[in-house]
Amino acid sequence: MGLILAVVNQKGGVGKTTTSVNLAAFLGIRGKRVILVDLDPQANASSGLGIDKKQENTANTYSLIIDKVPLSDCLQPTLVRNLRVCAGTIDLAGAEIELAPLPNREQCLKTALAGFTEPYDYLIIDCPPSLGLLTLNALSAASALLIPIQTEYYALEGVTQLMETYQTVRQTMNPTLEIFGVVLTMFDGRTQLANQVEQDVRRYFGEKTFKTVIPRNVRLSEAPSYGQPISVYDRRSKGAEAYLKLSREVLKRTKLWKEKQA
Numbered sequence: 001m002g003l004i005l006a007v008v009n010q011k012g013g014v015g016k017t018t019t020s021v022n023l024a025a026f027l028g029i030r031g032k033r034v035i036l037v038d039l040d041p042q043a044n045a046s047s048g049l050g051i052d053k054k055q056e057n058t059a060n061t062y063s064l065i066i067d068k069v070p071l072s073d074c075l076q077p078t079l080v081r082n083l084r085v086c087a088g089t090i091d092l093a094g095a096e097i098e099l100a101p102l103p104n105r106e107q108c109l110k111t112a113l114a115g116f117t118e119p120y121d122y123l124i125i126d127c128p129p130s131l132g133l134l135t136l137n138a139l140s141a142a143s144a145l146l147i148p149i150q151t152e153y154y155a156l157e158g159v160t161q162l163m164e165t166y167q168t169v170r171q172t173m174n175p176t177l178e179i180f181g182v183v184l185t186m187f188d189g190r191t192q193l194a195n196q197v198e199q200d201v202r203r204y205f206g207e208k209t210f211k212t213v214i215p216r217n218v219r220l221s222e223a224p225s226y227g228q229p230i231s232v233y234d235r236r237s238k239g240a241e242a243y244l245k246l247s248r249e250v251l252k253r254t255k256l257w258k259e260k261q262a
């Protein structure tokens, strides 16, 4: 069975979507069957992959969770072969409220994914910047977490709370949930601060921290406005090189992960 990775950090703007989109793209290019589920009402992952937010007739993540439309009917192709997306929508903002009174309110995504029988290698969930019900649904459904951390002031702020939520989810809804990895983003090696943050994160997360560090790279921030992952927009950029490298590390880790599960 495929690996379900929730890309999560309740801090806003740390590179969750950039990492979801570009890691998904490079895993697809490497021949893996990848599905990206955009769980964020902002739907940045969807627009970053060229999906039109106003496609009202297309089933999306809201349809999947609330209307119980099968995942196979919610998937749209992208520019990248092997990569399909379940699009986000502003309607997801209301989904938090609609889920609240349900008895299985944290398990709706998990239930939806359990009904999906097509083979895949990775299902990547791009989470919104909160620890609300949508994110809890992702944590319940996931095999493991992928945590992007921006190498900036207050980088580790909020990480304690994220780890507490992770432990609670393990004790209640998803005992096999693990941390797949932590990736440092928007790194500017010229600054003392970035280097200090890198050290702090590596001390806190140890081996879980990926060797690959994503540099601050303007091409990565331009690509979404063209609706393209970096692999299409500028394959030779430093940002593309970094996400390609990260995808290699992810593949290696997946192999170890599978051996451990077996």
Ligand SMILES: Nc1ncnc2c1ncn2[C@@H]1O[C@H](COP(=O)(O)OP(=O)(O)OP(=O)(O)O)[C@@H](O)[C@H]1O
Binding pocket: 011, 012, 013, 014, 015, 016, 017, 018, 019, 040, 042, 044, 127, 128, 129, 185, 186, 187, 214, 215, 216, 217, 218, 220, 221, 222, 224, 239
């Ligand atoms: N390595 C990078 N270099 C330069 N810009 C980046 C990089 N990574 C992300 N950005 C830019 O920083 C902003 C925030 O990134 P992104 O949207 O990926 O974060 P996020 O965690 O998904 O945000 P949100 O919490 O709002 O969902 C975006 O404008 C993005 O283009």
Ligand SMILES: [Mg+2]
Binding pocket: 016, 017, 018, 040, 044, 045, 126, 127, 128
């Ligand atoms: Mg985002």
